[in-house]
Amino acid sequence: MDQEVKRRKRRRRVRRISKAVNSLSYVIMILGVSLILSTLGILVANDMFALIKDEQPIILDLDTAMDSGELAGLLVESEVIEYDWAFKLYAWLKGEEEFKPGTFEVSPGMDYGQIIDTLTRDVKIREEVTVTIPEGFNLRQIAQLLEEEGVCRVSDFMETADNYKFAHSVLKTVPMVDNRLEGYLFPDTYNFYKVDLKDVNVNQSVSVINKMLNNFVNKITPEMKAMMNTRSLDLQNVLIVASLIEREAKVPAERTTISGVLYNRLGSDDFSYLEIDATILYALPEHKDRLSTEDLEIDSPYNTYRVKGLPPTAICNPGLSAILAAIQPEQHKFYYYVVDDLETGSHAFAQTYKQHQANVAAYQKKLAEQGS
Numbered sequence: 189m190d191q192e193v194k195r196r197k198r199r200r201r202v203r204r205i206s207k208a209v210n211s212l213s214y215v216i217m218i219l220g221v222s223l224i225l226s227t228l229g230i231l232v233a234n235d236m237f238a239l240i241k242d243e244q245p246i247i248l249d250l251d252t253a254m255d256s257g258e259l260a261g262l263l264v265e266s267e268v269i270e271y272d273w274a275f276k277l278y279a280w281l282k283g284e285e286e287f288k289p290g291t292f293e294v295s296p297g298m299d300y301g302q303i304i305d306t307l308t309r310d311v312k313i314r315e316e317v318t319v320t321i322p323e324g325f326n327l328r329q330i331a332q333l334l335e336e337e338g339v340c341r342v343s344d345f346m347e348t349a350d351n352y353k354f355a356h357s358v359l360k361t362v363p364m365v366d367n368r369l370e371g372y373l374f375p376d377t378y379n380f381y382k383v384d385l386k387d388v389n390v391n392q393s394v395s396v397i398n399k400m401l402n403n404f405v406n407k408i409t410p411e412m413k414a415m416m417n418t419r420s421l422d423l424q425n426v427l428i429v430a431s432l433i434e435r436e437a438k439v440p441a442e443r444t445t446i447s448g449v450l451y452n453r454l455g456s457d458d459f460s461y462l463e464i465d466a467t468i469l470y471a472l473p474e475h476k477d478r479l480s481t482e483d484l485e486i487d488s489p490y491n492t493y494r495v496k497g498l499p500p501t502a503i504c505n506p507g508l509s510a511i512l513a514a515i516q517p518e519q520h521k522f523y524y525y526v527v528d529d530l531e532t533g534s535h536a537f538a539q540t541y542k543q544h545q546a547n548v549a550a551y552q553k554k555l556a557e558q559g560s
Contacts, residue, residue, distance in 0.1 A: 246296075247392035249381065250289045250307075256280065259287050259307070266398060267355055268296050268303065275300055284308060291381055293390075315382045321400075323375040323507030324434045326470065330373060330505070338382040340393045348393040349373075356401050358408070362424060371427035371502030373397065374404040407508060415515050430514035431502035435466035438533025443510055445537060447517035449525055454497065459523060462492040470503040526551050530558060 246266055254262070256279035260272035269275050278300045279285060287307050294303050319337050321330055331345035349369045362368050378399060383390045408423070416426060429450055437443045453459040465479055471490035472483065484491070490499045506514075520537075524544035528536035528551065536551070538544040 245293050245389070245391060247381065247383075247395040248292045248294050248307075249395070250287060250292070252289050254287050256285045256287070263294075263303070265355075265402075266395070268294055268298075269300070275303075279304060316379055317382050318377060318379055320377045321373070321375040321505070323510070324504045325375060326504045327367060327370055327373070334380070334396065335385065337380070338385060339380040340383065340391065340396055341385055344391045344393040345396070348391075348397055352394055352397070354398065354401060356405060358405060358423060359401075365500065367501045369397070369401075371424075371431050371505055372404050373400040373505045374407055375505050375507050376400075376403055378403075408511075412512070412515060419515070421515065425498060426511065426514045427502045427506065428498045430506035430510040431504045432462075432464055432466060433513050434504055434506035434510040435469075436464065437510070437513075439535075440509060442535055443513035444516065444518040445520065445522065446525060446535070447513040448520050449522050449537065451517045452521070452523050456523070460496050461494070462498070464492045467492045467499050467503055470499075530554055 246268055248262070248266060248268070250259075250262075256276045257272070260269070260275040260279075263269045263275060264272045282301070282304060284304050290307075292306055294306055298306065317337050317339065319334065319339065321333065325333070327346065327349055328342070331340075331342040331349075334340050334345060335342045350366050351364070353364075358372065359368075362372075380396055380399075381392070383392055415421075416423065429447065432450060433443050433446050437446050450462065450464075453462055467490045468479055468483055468486065468488070469475060471486060471488040476483070484493045487494075489495055490503065492499060521539050522537040524538040524541070524547070525535040526544065526547045528534050528547065536547040538547055
């Protein structure tokens, strides 16, 4: 009988402990959920009411009418807001679910209400300009062209390109260094809005660069990504190689051949340096038609006569053909090339240094004949 009483007491004690443990687990779960919800609430509140956010103005172009969901996606893409669902809900509560086309100036520093008010009341008619960015233009050349067309100032463009934290996934592993966007601004024909460049408060360089980055992302197809994965190629290095090809290959048919030379040198222990003149030209403050011996000795990470491997960034923004050539180089045993035809800019390729020296001598002879 005493044993039965003891067992009952033990069972009651176990049930009390179990209930206590369950209660404690419930309390911990409630506290955890509350903490998550409160943190989420703070983040959403900061986004919704712009409590601690950047004031950088952004030009937003609505080419067609948009519903609140489409607009919210565009605002996230342009880095004006962070939570598309919260903006969509806010717009629904405010009774604004359709937005007319137009050009607007907004900023992350605006709260949701200010953004909606701007997009519904501040429609501006602005002059549009068509700008063609040639293949092989570098960042500064692009900036100068855009300033000439009245799109944005060179200083604003370069500052934004080097320091603005764009959200594109292709840039996640790209370090924040000078010229970091070199290679990522796809050369193409764009429509931009003109601005008053004398107005120091107007800066649409974020919007302009964002449009070019979006175009670049769309040009890199799944098939191209698959080819890069097959060859274990990194996109950043592909763009650097493509930029060298773009600047070196004057004849389109030679792009894959020059690509093969670059990869042959990079993969060989016998060649410490790429020795690409175009990288030195990129580092020089002013363009030259011909490099001097002193130029080949400049102290620069872009001097591929003195620094091993690839330069730190691309040296221009290559077109699709050059990018494809960097992904699919021609398979051969060439390690050298030199200009062969002075008119077309075609090259003579060689496997050995002796063959290359003969090609260089032939080139110098043509130069001498041209000068006489």
